[in-house]
Amino acid sequence: EKGGFDSFMEKEIHDQPDAVGQTLLGRSDVDGNLILDELRIDETILRSVDKIVVLACGTSAYAGQVAKYAIEHWCRIPTEVELSHEFRYRDPIVNEKTLVVAISQSGETMDTLMAVRYAREQGAKVVAICNTNGSTIPRESDAVLYTHAGPEIAVASTKAFLAQITAAYLLGLYLAQLRGNKYRDEIADVLADLSTIPAKIQAVLDDADKIKQLGADMANAKSVLFLGRHVGFPVAMEGALKLKELAYIHAEGFAAGELKHGPIALIEEGQPVVVVMPSPSARDSLHAKVVSNVQEIRARGAVTIVIAEAGDTTVEAYSEHVFYVPETPTLLAPLLTTVPLQIFALALASAKGYDVDQPRNLAKSVTVE
Numbered sequence: 001e002k003g004g005f006d007s008f009m010e011k012e013i014h015d016q017p018d019a020v021g022q023t024l025l026g027r028s029d030v031d032g033n034l035i036l037d038e039l040r041i042d043e044t045i046l047r048s049v050d051k052i053v054v055l056a057c058g059t060s061a062y063a064g065q066v067a068k069y070a071i072e073h074w075c076r077i078p079t080e081v082e083l084s085h086e087f088r089y090r091d092p093i094v095n096e097k098t099l100v101v102a103i104s105q106s107g108e109t110m111d112t113l114m115a116v117r118y119a120r121e122q123g124a125k126v127v128a129i130c131n132t133n134g135s136t137i138p139r140e141s142d143a144v145l146y147t148h149a150g151p152e153i154a155v156a157s158t159k160a161f162l163a164q165i166t167a168a169y170l171l172g173l174y175l176a177q178l179r180g181n182k183y184r185d186e187i188a189d190v191l192a193d194l195s196t197i198p199a200k201i202q203a204v205l206d207d208a209d210k211i212k213q214l215g216a217d218m219a220n221a222k223s224v225l226f227l228g229r230h231v232g233f234p235v236a237m238e239g240a241l242k243l244k245e246l247a248y249i250h251a252e253g254f255a256a257g258e259l260k261h262g263p264i265a266l267i268e269e270g271q272p273v274v275v276v277m278p279s280p281s282a283r284d285s286l287h288a289k290v291v292s293n294v295q296e297i298r299a300r301g302a303v304t305i306v307i308a309e310a311g312d313t314t315v316e317a318y319s320e321h322v323f324y325v326p327e328t329p330t331l332l333a334p335l336l337t338t339v340p341l342q343i344f345a346l347a348l349a350s351a352k353g354y355d356v357d358q359p360r361n362l363a364k365s366v367t368v369e
């Protein structure tokens, strides 16, 4: 049942080309139009939405944070991402014009369920993005967009995360299509780019020996920091969460731009720092800015582990370790850059001899508030 792998987690990491592929399947036509029949919310309501609130916990919330960059860009609808358990305790502004997107792999997370109930009481429409057929959150939502990642057994979420990003992107593209804004023309291109993602994930998996080895070599690390910018920021936080959960060491994700506002004080000789490097083609010279962050932390003794885009050889001069992922548009990069971070955490935790499928103190479904 583990498909020849040592753990469910490893199997599920390798299921990811399929998880993304299945989630895309049958949801667009050959002309690049989205077909989301399951989105049974009146189109006039979807057209009048003036705010999107994404509610989720943990890894699913990081998927929401990634999606925010894409949804705001394509739809020009203000999008907030909030942890479900914070949401209803602060008198949030939600009404009939709010579209809530509840992201949950299990569909049973009590915090998210309670937030969904609260949002609906305020008149909001709720779309669930969920991996578990017929679970509670989809049943209590107005509509559901299922991720088709297949059952996720390992406690730490991997393939569901990539499938959630994929589904949230489809939702964003669908809203852009419906609302006919100026980004309408991009939809077919983005769909074409998305269709190349499964093969690119496979390429990352096929090339994973080096990052596996590095994870194993770092089994004695006491703390690992993760830096990212733009969509790479939530990816950095997800990479850190995987390491906390699986390897029980301190790990923290930062926005690279925030470094000089505090976290750089943490850097001392030998501190491992994983950097999710923006593509050299990213807007607003983000790449150059992160390269300069890497130089700053290296000058203070950090050991840098850089996830970069293929062809970006400039980073080699500034990094102890570089891992390349295939070239892809910036908004889709998280579907690739996350994968080496999952493999790194898995390898490090395995080298420590920990049970990666059942980390201590954690449950797969958190059904209490």
Ligand code: F6R
Binding pocket: 057, 058, 059, 060, 061, 103, 104, 105, 106, 107, 108, 109, 112, 155, 156, 157, 158, 241, 245, 364, 365, 366
């Ligand atoms: C992390 C992890 C958790 C879940 C969170 C939400 O690897 O698995 O952070 O992502 O508990 O769970 P769902 O998505 O089932 O609502």
